[in-house]
Amino acid sequence: MQRANSALSLSRNAVRIAGPALAGLIAAAANGAWAVAADALSFLIAAAFLSRLPRSARVSGARGSLRPDLRTGWREFRSTRWVWTMALSYFVINLANVGPWQVLGPALTAGRSGGAAWG
CATH class of the missing domain: 1.10.287 (Helix Hairpins)
Incomplete structure (x- = not known):
């Protein structure tokens, strides 16, 4: 391993x-x-x-419906404080950093020095 x-x-x-x-x-x-x-x-x-890759066998006891799994997962997500605070912090980081970097960066560079400079 x-x-x-x-x-x-x-x-x-x-x-x-x-x-x-x-x-x-x-x-x-x-x-x-x-x-x-x-x-x-x-x-x-x-x-x-x-x-x-070999296909794995279905896990025994697995539910067949998506809705109960989503409810259970959402409940677990909300009940674990460090998980949702980390998700919220990543949301803020992506909103403030990654979005402008990937959207505004190429647009500003294309107008000034061309796409090759951004690449």
Whole structure:
């Protein structure tokens, strides 16, 4: 298990570094559409790998209806204070940081120095 977690962590961190750099290079060399196409291709490759995994058996005692599961999950979410406070803090962070970064950043850069500079 330790070796598997290590390999997973290594690949996750490598992709966090190489992915945006590669997307920036593709966007600068061609255009944003090719970067999105490469991203879509990576999802297809991941789906092909996931399709080779064995299907797990259904968990015994699992309910068949979505509504009771949602009610139970929402009740559990609300009853655990640290969970909903963290969710609220991530909401604020995404609202104040990620939204402007991903929406206003490219718009301002396109008007000043072009999309290649943003990539």
